[in-house]
Amino acid sequence: MSHMRVLLPVLVAMLALLGGCGSAPAATSVALTSTSAPPATSAPPVPPAGDVVVSGDVREPRTWTRSDLAALPQTTIEVRYESGQGPQERTLTGVGLTEVLPPDALATTDAKNDLLSFGVLAVGEDAYRALVSYGEVSPDFGNRGLLVALTEDGKALERPRLAVPGDVKGGRYVSDLVELRVVRIAG
Template sequence: MASTRSRNLAALTLATALLATLAPATASAAVIAGPYSTQRTDAPPVKVRGEVDQPRSFSMDRLRALPQHTVRVRYQTSHGAEKHTFTGPLLADVLALAKPRIDTEAKNAQLRLFVTATGSDGYRATVAWAELDAGFSGKKVLLAVAQDGKKLDKEGPRLVVPGDVKGGRYVSGVVRLYVGNADAVDPA
């Protein structure tokens, strides 16, 4: 039994040394993380759920395949004023693919909808549907895939709400978008 362990240890040492000569970065990551690691190098997909007819998931590549918009924003944070340029699809375009449930019989029914974005750290913020709707406010609310020219592939997409004085609704690493209806929360 000791002989088998010695051979296994020798094989593992040899494999590690071989990997180190072929791809040092990969080898060190494999040794540190182990063969069954769940470490991610890419952001998880964004899941769209709630009051939609076609729940969807969007990878960063899929978000990049949608029409891209660029906005320049300024907002206050606890660290002071920030100024950035974000690029990505309009949140309204992303949500349209999931087909939100809007009661066409009710007057301005879309105004009862809201969208809650949840980040990978559990942080959440909500946007009223009227902010997205071109017939009402029509803000260019983005699900940004790039910030200041840098791809957000590791961090994940970021909710960007132009016009906000504070950056509280700029949710980083968005993993879920929930479309809700105020009638379900506060029925008449």
């Protein structure tokens, strides 16, 4: 494939030169394909306040309502991280990400440790995105204790927030969470 990317411009230039040799130039069209997707610029789906959509490479897409999330086992954690406003210390209560997205929810194959080929793209209402590998989340591997927080410092959040305990900076904390999009990273 990389040879084609190098040869294609050469072939186009040769056709352009030949087109000017005594005859009317022929219309030449070359389609280049890319294996990478264009950058995501569209706004995420916006479910009702407090709801989180689970989509992508999952066995069954679904929407978790605030009451669904509140009915799951709750965990309280203390987190510290750096932000643009300086050091932050928060007490968050919510649902473990593995409760919302257990390993058997992923559209895995029989390949060895296939769930390590997945990531979870957390999307905020403002289209802010952060990716975590499922290996970090999985209780059998990283078991990092990621949390879909419903309260912060004892106050209910209007929309859930993804918390990534142990991160030095808070960039992967996604406020106003509206979607957890599971993506297969490796082929």
